[in-house]
């Protein structure tokens with residue numbers, strides 16, 4: 584990269600993706616003393632954004648969020664790509680490196696349309712296309728009906744207004760980044776575990792691009808990286824995909840990490856949860872936690888999880 588060429592940061596085009604890209608640019612400029620023009624935001628249309636009417640799990644999964652940006656990276660049309668780590672596949676191509684994880688936002692989910700889970704009327708329709716949220720909800724409230732709902736934050740709120748569902752969930756982090764803090768009711772993540780890697784922004788670059796890796800290392804937030812890598816190791820151990828109802832919360836306790844992880848049957852009838860305490864950087868411990876969860880699960884629940892081995 585010539586000295587004065589802009590650093591090209593690829594991003595999806597949704598309002599949330601753009602807000603995250605702006606945050607990444609601001610952090611890069613602050614870390615390197617650059618003015619804004621040194622970082623060029625390059626919006627790319629992702630397949631996942633073109634198909635809005637079917638659940639993500641049915642149309643190709645998380646790869647639909649990264650495919651185009653992966654290609655643009657490989658072709659050298661961008662230097663780095665910004666992602667919600669929650670949406671990034673567990674197994675990434677060797678040619679791509681997760682070069683930075685930004686400081687994590689609030690990991691909680693927010694409930695919209697009711698003041699609490701208990702307050703949702705008997706038999707009401709709750710909109711979610713996330714297998715985790717559906718299973719958690721049915722575990723707590725088997726009387727409710729889960730209906731599919733997709734689209735960006737604004738679309739989902741509009742669908743709720745239009746009566747397509749009585750209640751729905753959104754990630755607090757997405758709302759905060761869109762300047763919508765305080766919308767809905769925050770569900771305590773200790774009671775309602777978030778998705779692995781929820782609320783984390785990651786920036787990827789070519790594994791061969793040492794210059795980009797050095798530039799991005801300046802905005803990497805080690806505590807957030809440690810949590811996210813541990814949660815991704817859990818997913819790896821579970822063979823987890825976006826079909827799999829998996830929840831996890833990692834907190835820092837002194838020098839250690841404590842992870843609570845849960846897997847569910849899709850109908851929420853079965854929930855298996857365990858805790859593990861381990862040193863940051865130890866990825867074997869969350870993999871073992873995954874193995875322990877699967878060992879404890881009845882065969883018909885374990886069958887919903889794959890294997891990357």
Ligand SMILES: NCc1[nH]cc(CCC(=O)O)c1CC(=O)O
Pocket residue numbers: 667668669670752753754756757780781782783784
């Ligand atoms: N599944 C889509 C998605 N991917 C990341 C976020 C929110 C931001 C984050 O968790 O980092 C959302 C929206 C949501 O779940 O409400």
